[in-house]
Amino acid sequence: MIRSGAPSPGAADLTACDREPIHLLGTLQPHGFLLVLEGPDLRIVQASTNLPDRLRRPAAERLEEVLGQSIRTAFPEAVPALESYLAQAQPSEGAAYLTTLALERGKGAGSYDLAAHRIGDLVVLEFEAVASEAASIQSLDALYPRLNAFVEGLHAAGSVAELCALLASDVRHITGFDRALVYRFDRDWHGTVVAEAGNGRLPSYLDLRFPASDIPAQARELYRRNRLRIIPDAGYEPVPILPSHTLSTGTPLDLSQSVLRSVSPVHVEYMRNMGTMASMSVSILVDGALWGLISCHNKAPHRVPLQARNACDFLTRIFALQLAARERGALAEQRIRLGMIQARLLGYMAEEEQFIDGLLNHPDDVLALVDAAGAAVVTAESCRLLGATPAADDIRALHTWVSSQPIRDGVFVTDSLGEDYPPARAFAERASGLLAISISQRYASYVLWFRPEVVQTVRWGGNPSKPATPDPAGGPDRLHPRKSFETWKETVQGRSLPWSGPEIDAAKDLRAAVLGIVLRRAEELAALSEELQRSNKELEAFSYSVSHDLRAPFRHIVGYSELLRSREGTNLSETGRRYVDTIAEAALSAGKLVDNLLNFSQMGRNALNRVSGDMNQLVEEVRRKILRDVPPGRAIRWQVGALGRVYADPVMLRLVIENLLSNAVKYTRDRPEALIEIGREPDRDGEAVFYVRDNGVGFDMAYVGKLFGVFQRLHRVEEFEGTGIGLANVRRIVERHGGRTWAEGALGRGATFHFTLPLREGAR
Incomplete structure (x- = not known):
């Protein structure tokens, strides 16, 4: 049971708006x-x-x-x-x-x-x-430097606020709107303007909050399904579609995905009340869910050509992927930190004859587990208090109330306890937030965590308690949006900071441990913390979503470049054709990079299937495959020692060998005779140690720390092709097997790459 967020003022007044079939209006905008x-x-x-x-x-x-x-x-x-x-x-x-x-x-x-x-x-x-403005829109190759600068800016941004500010600025620059806002939804679908770029013709809405009723549920669903929407002129006359119903289905035409779809009259009136005659929105989707919007406004009617809208959509999708990576990284860091605290608590409980003493004797860790100010362990016989809490009698009464609630999975969560349990208003300064877990399947025994009240002043864009006024002449289903957008301040009391997902999960895991798996969970969580620490270093560089969602834009760039070359090639100058070729080549290269990223991200999820195998046989198979792509005139001398057997996943190990040998062949191609050596050093510390050595261009040891990172390259693409993913794959695969990787080299004198694999029975 989770309750959080501010109330939804005026929701009852807007039920008609919520029911309006805005995707079935049967009309278009006239452009x-x-x-x-x-x-x-x-x-x-x-x-x-x-x-x-x-x-x-x-x-x-x-x-x-x-x-x-x-x-x-x-x-x-x-x-x-x-x-x-x-x-x-x-x-x-x-x-x-x-x-x-x-x-x-x-x-x-x-x-x-x-x-x-x-x-x-x-x-x-x-x-x-x-649009008549289309002639002034820059071509793709002219836009590329700005797109590239945007991507670089995303990587350099130190916070989500900086990411949003960068997006608002670039979208406004591309579209020419008077104002561009980044509008973020909270858990109750109220929206806050978190970034803004404007030219001063329209008032600033930065940091203002707008009630959920401004964008009703069905409108949010349309934003999720159709990312781009533009209204060039709020004074337009809707154009009907005839016949009004499709004869074969007998239903109105669904315009959810339409580019020209007319919008609700209520929304048009809302725009006029806001003082804007043109608008555009681009949906920000994170993992398929609506995170927020880019909302652009213009005081006068304003057309934005399709090319500019597509560019904004592309920027927004890149932004969303970077945002998702940042948020996942932050959550992963929090889970790691809480996992380490929980592992300690499990160890403490395992050491005590009465496991509950493991909690009571370590109050700092108990509070830090969910970032609480106080806690109480309450059973039928006792009430033990930790930190800042209400009085024992108040906690006893609260315990009785919580025990009577139909809570899910043994966990109760709220950041507005006084709304659910009115007596709690008397001690709101100590317990406006409550997270409780049941620690017994037979008795009413609970661990209760408390958070104090945090009084906030919320700046609304207009009075949220009066979002719309019914039209007496038009009946109850005809609504007018509010007309005032002046800042309206509200003091919110009786609420704590909300409990985060990782904190709730940490409490659930503690409950599971207390209920019977203390020792086993301690071992599992320790291993999980170690694995998460390794994985978290890579979360911001890539994710499966980043790789997957970037494929389509690059395919579109290649496809339309080919169409332009085949259909309009005779109308292009030599320089124009060269530009088109460059665009297609760059997109193909980026697509290959995305595929490599996808493979890289999938390695962390695929289960290892270890078997005993002959390393010499594997190296020989990989060597023959690589030689198929080597020009006949190249001289390569191979020295392969006795490699023995290993206990590993053969598919993943093959990728390790392919990457190392391919690199050796690539970086020795300028040598009159390439020398590539594959060998095995004497086993040590329970590990088999292998190496791949070449006499190629080598590298500066000052940069050895970058070699195995994602996108890290020590040579220019013009000199040696590649995506910077190969050695990252090598390290990830080896580490998943429990091994290590390192490298040695010198400029102009070749390089040696080492990797180890744990010794197992049958792998000598």
């Missing part, structure tokens, strides 16, 4: 038009009434002309890109940009950005008129 296609002949079954027509015919005549026609007849210009999209086995989720095309004169002059998405058997095709 483009839409077609709905169905069947193998791609027949047009629905269309927006603003179909372009140079003959100025009424909308009904234009619709009558196209409805029932195949897209191949009505708009043949769109067919090649559409067929390429439909040929994809698994098209990307959401609307996909297909191409920019110019319609024939008979159908209306002008260029359009074409986007498509699927809804079951339907294909929704959207033509967004190319």
Whole structure:
């Protein structure tokens, strides 16, 4: 049972807003038009009434002309890109940009950005008129230095606040909006502006909080499903889609993934009340969940071309991946720290005849386990107090109340105890937060941790208790958003700092240990702490999510570069074609790097399958594989000693040998005769010691500490290709086996790489 966060003021007034089907409005914004296609002949079954027509015919005549026609007849210009999209086995989720095309004169002059998405058997095709500002938008190669600087800035940022400030600044620069905000949701879906960049034309909202009712649940779900949304002009007239229902389904068209989707009238009124006539939002998703938004506003109507929006989406996704890595790293560090405290407590309990004395005799660790100010161990016979707590009688009464609650998994958590248990308001200064665990399956025995009240002043963007006012003329379902956004201060009392997930988990683990697995858990948690300490050093450099989510953007860059080269190559200058080639090569190289990162991250999760194997046989297999890619003219002399047998995972060990031998071949290619030696030193301290030595370019020992790190390279890419992942893979695999890695070298005189594997039976 977990209770936390501020109340949701005015929620009861907004139930109608929560129910509004904003994805089924059946209208578009007028800066483009839409077609709905169905069947193998791609027949047009629905269309927006603003179909372009140079003959100025009424909308009904234009619709009558196209409805029932195949897209191949009505708009043949769109067919090649559409067929390429439909040929994809698994098209990307959401609307996909297909191409920019110019319609024939008979159908209306002008260029359009074409986007498509699927809804079951339907294909929704959207033509967004190319904004007049598009000519001023920089090309991809011109934007690259800024994108690169953004990525470097993310790595250099020392805090989440700095990351958010960097994102707000770059998005505003790319889009030209008057103001760009980074808006973060809390656990109760209230949002706080944590970063802002602006030109002064609109008021600052930095550090203001907005109630959850400003963005109702179904709107948040649309933000999660459709990352980009733009409203170029809040004064637009919605364009209907006809017929209003799809004939084959009998339901309104779902516009959740639409680029041109009209927005709720309540939201348009909200914008006008805020003093903005144009807006754009980009969703920040962390592990698929809505973390926050980039919210951009302009005092006057403002169109942002698709290229700029895509650039903002790309920046936001990179930001989200870096943010996720930071947050995971912080959580991992906290879990490591709490795990070490818990391991000590388990050891203390194991040493005591009465395990509870292991807690009572070490109060500092008991409090530090969940960062509490006070604690109490309460049984039917006794009430033992640690640190700053309420009076014993108050704790006894609280213990009785907690014992009567239907708590889940034996854990009760709240940061507003006075709201759940009113008598606690009398001792809020000592116990506004409570974390309790049951330590007996038969008796009402608990460990209670307390946190004191933290009085806060919250700055709201307007009075949160009156988020909307019903319209008497329109009935109860017609709502008007609030009109005031002036700072409104609220003092929040009776609340403590919230309990974090790792702290709650630490309390749960302590409960499990007390309930019967003290000694075994002590050994397991000690090993877990050691493993987590090794893994945490790599968390901020990569993660599975980073590797996985970056694949698609690079594939898009390569794909559209190839399309540009094949379809527009004759219109490009020699310099332009060289730029396109450079973009494609860079994206391919980045894609390879992402694949290597993915493999690297997966190694930490794959289980080891150790067997006894012949090292000489493995080295010979790897050597023959590597020689297939060596030019016939190269002279390589191999010296392979007696390597014996090892007890290891053969698949992972093969990766170690492949990386080391490939590096040796690569870094000796400038030698008239390369010498590569693989040997085994005398066993020592229960370890088998292997080495790979070459006579290549070597390295400066001053930088030896960087060799086995992710992305660490001691030579330029122009000299020796590579991604900087190989030796990191070597170290991770060897360490997972319980071994060590190190290297020796000198510039111009070669290098030697050593690794060890623990000796096991059958591995001599």
